Amino acid sequence: MTRHQKRLSVPNSWPVERKEQTFTVKADAGPHGEAGVPLLILLRDVLGYVDSKKEARYALGQDSVLVNGTAVGDEERPIGMFDILAFTEREEYYRVFPDEGGRLSLTPIDADAAGSRLGKVVGKRQVAGGDTQLTLHDGATLLVDDETITRNDSVVVSNDDKSIVAHFPYEEGALVTAVAGEHAGEIGTVTEIQVTAGSSANNVLVDADGDRLETVEEYVVVIDENFTDGSAGGDDE
Structure with missing residues (x-):
């Protein structure tokens, strides 16, 4: 090859x-x-x-x-x-x-922010023993006991022990960045999540400094305001 x-x-x-x-x-x-x-x-x-x-x-x-x-x-x-x-x-x-x-x-x-990374939850399932396993956007998996974390949420994971140090729910009012599509790289606040019947992707409406953006759910990732600059990557919960 x-x-x-x-x-x-x-x-x-x-x-x-x-x-x-x-x-x-x-x-x-x-x-x-x-x-x-x-x-x-x-x-x-x-x-x-x-x-x-x-x-x-x-x-x-x-x-x-x-x-x-x-x-x-x-x-x-x-x-x-x-x-x-x-x-x-x-x-x-x-x-x-x-x-x-x-x-x-x-x-x-900065050095403090380098101690953890953001991950979008793309999958959640129960595994043997009753534990909950999350799958992140990069393929990494985590076992958690926090049932409030769900698909499309974002978590901040410590690089040292792989523990979750912050959780950002995917919901109206959340700060998001588009990572694909025509609005890739733009940052704004979710104003509406439009649930689509059947197998079609849900639409997301985002307010980006007064501009109304529309994209699909798959293309947005919930972030914390600290991820738009060089400061720390989320506060401990």
Whole structure:
């Protein structure tokens, strides 16, 4: 199987220029599915910290690059929405956040905010033993005893012990960001959730600084106001 990816066919979320070269690196299997951006692209093309795959491998071999609190040694490891990148030697920290048009961008954050990450709940089910398991947007799973958390809510997960330190319900009045569709990257407050009969997606009406936006439920993620800047990623509940 080829280890190359044509730039013209990469997902829209990838922060790469499609016409500069024919090929770019292909992401390994892992979190975020096909939308995951190889770490090498962020290190080389976005941040400019390395010039080649060889340099990236050397840098990652120092265990000073963390993704969600864990040292990463694979330059093709997929990075996606709301992941936390920490460069310990540089004392630099970034949150992966959807920009206008749905492209992933790196938002500088402080060290405290780098200790946790946001996750959208995309699944909830009972597992053996009666525990409740949540599935997040990046494929991660969590066992919880809080029955109030439900699908389309967002949670803030500690990178240290994977515990939930904050919970943001999906409801009218919630602050959300669109992560796909024509309104990707825009932030506003949910004014109405229109439940659609049958298998069609629910619609969401959002007030973004006086502008009325309409999108589908799948495209919005509940956030805290702190996620729009570089401050902490949610208060403990």
